[in-house]
Amino acid sequence: MSIPQERRLVTAIPGPKSQELLARKQAAVPTGIGTTLPVFVTRAGGGVLEDADGNALIDFGSGIAVTNVGNAAPRVVERVRKQVADFTHTCFMVTPYESYVQVCEKLNQLTPGDHEKRTFLVNSGAEAVENAVKVARYATGRQAVVVFDHGYHGRTLLTMTLTAKNMPYKQGFGPYAPEVYRVPLAYPFRWPGENPAEEAYAQAVDMIEKQIGAGNVAAVVIEPIAGEGGFIEPAKGFLPKIAQYCRDNGIVFVADEVQTGFARTGDLFACEDEGVVPDIICTAKGIAGGLPLAAVTGRAELMDKVHAGGLGGTYGGNPLACEAALGVLETIEQDDLVARARRIGEIMLPRLRAMQERFPVIGDVRGRGAMIAVELVEPGTKNPNPAAVQEVIKRCHAEGLVVLSAGTYGNVLRFLPPLVIPEHLLEEGLGILEKAFS
Incomplete structure (x- = not known):
């Protein structure tokens, strides 16, 4: 040091x-x-x-x-220093560069599941979650999004709507985005019953079936451990049950691993603890050692449905941030x-x-x-x-x-x-x- x-x-x-x-x-x-x-x-x-x-x-x-x-981190610093001397920006959607592709290849390889995947890069966790919802809505032709008590997903209009906590994140900023529905989370310390995983799951499904209809739900978005909500690890069994419900009903299961990703929880991704394989996983924060970068990684059949030009952004996958991310992944693996x-x-x-x-x-x-x-x-x-x-x-x-x-x-x-x-x-x-x- x-x-x-x-x-x-x-x-x-x-x-x-x-x-x-x-x-x-x-x-x-x-x-x-x-x-x-x-x-x-x-x-x-x-x-x-x-x-x-x-x-x-x-x-x-x-x-x-x-x-x-x-x-x-030395590997991050070395890569960024070299890249900043070569070029700082071209916009990947105009004239691409290899480091963006390398980051996507690594995330396709490292995220849970051995299915074929696609990844694209954006700037922040909120942007990643918002784009995951866009993909889910496009791929399913449905509109409703289900989220959970105590969840936090960002500060944009949509992700602020997805977020559960009013103060300071939502107070005074309404009206909020439509077609967002909130269901209970299996919060072990505060759950009133004796079996939070089973009981919270049953309540969540009952609310979805009665208030929305499973056939209208594009995506279920959940943090494997609720971050801003208080580092709440859902009771064991809850996440796998929700993921299976999504599979059974054609709903895209989105894991928001913005805070839990990149070795933070003792697995590379928190979903791995119970063997949960998301359809789409959102990552940011720890991805690039402090440079602004985020990613959306999902099943190829979902991600490839969106028309050309429907995804992207001017700064998404900036070359400095991509080199930093490659340095982060090297450091996690080698150390x-x-x-x-x-x-x-x-x-x-x-x-x-x-x-x-x-x-x-x-x-x-x-x-x-x-x-x-x-x-x-x-x-x-x-x-x-x-x-x-x-x-x-x-x-x-x-x-x-x-x-x-x-x-x-x-x-x-x-x-x-x-x-x-x-x-x-x-x-x-x-x-x-x-x-x-x-």
């Missing part, structure tokens, strides 16, 4: 230079662009973020699951980051469960690999406790640990350390977290 892998605090957080920059931000940027921790980063790598005041913070956020391979994600889970989950024993404010500990969360409650109940989340975050930030919140009720702490974080920083970060709970 070019940056020392150590936490270092030389000022209060945020320091004076960051505060000066924050004032400039507030004068130049709309208030709608929020900031979790106003330290202005000048350098980053491994498990560390350095700020303008010379502080070095431990990173448990990875830019929201983007820098899985680190903020300046065995799937195993590394599992190791992170093996370190974090027992420590967090031990904290749960000590601190009754921790109602649930959950996650897979390096995608882990704790849900905070009012002690002795399951009532959400968002105030406690904000207090813990404030204390962690003051000690130089970057942590993020999530959850439909704002009461979840989520942990997304870079997969390349050294173990001593992981342990030190957990110690800071434990101190914050104390």
Whole structure:
């Protein structure tokens, strides 16, 4: 690592230079662009973020699951540096280039299922999900889209509509897109019955049959682990049942792996945990080490139905981002980051469960690999406790640990350390977290 892998605090957080920059931000940027921790980063790598005041913070956020391979992974940097000297853009739809094709070939190979696939590239996770719906509607001739409680899919009109949480994502931005229907998710910690997988599945199917009609549904869109909703892993068996229902009724099963993809959960893709093979899979975030890129990968017979010119975008599959993605995939494979994600889970989950024993404010500990969360409650109940989340975050930030919140009720702490974080920083970060709970 070019940056020392150590936490270092030389000022209060945020320091004076960051505060000066924050004032400039507030004068130049709309208030709608929020900031979790106003330290202005000048350098980053491994498990560390350095700020303008010379502080070095431990990173448990990875830019929201983007820098899985680190903020300046050598293979990514090398490829991008070479490409930027050759050319930065031609538009693949005008004069194509090989790296776009290489990324598509790799995703066709690596995503779940051995069927023939096609991939095209766009700029963001929201754009990927929106295009998946476009393909599903075109291929099936149907219009309805089914999504789930606690889901998050983006901030465009359609993906904002698909998203379950009102504040801050939807408040005041309506009217929303038509033909979107929401059904229950098998949320183990909050499901009122004894068998959430069976009961949530039965309720979802009943709502589809009664309110929409299976023959009118183009796509079911679901995150294998709900991200912004609070890192909710659906009860085992729920995803395979939904996927089978889609197969039985000619519905396109779309897996939104924007946050879960690229080794984050201890599998290359989260669907693999239960052997679920989506018809279309949407990826972004961790795909290109921080450069804007996303992908839609699906069954060839679906993807090839759309007429020429019906898919695309000026910047989709930018050559710099494609080279970065190839560097990311090389790094995941050659450094065995799937195993590394599992190791992170093996370190974090027992420590967090031990904290749960000590601190009754921790109602649930959950996650897979390096995608882990704790849900905070009012002690002795399951009532959400968002105030406690904000207090813990404030204390962690003051000690130089970057942590993020999530959850439909704002009461979840989520942990997304870079997969390349050294173990001593992981342990030190957990110690800071434990101190914050104390």
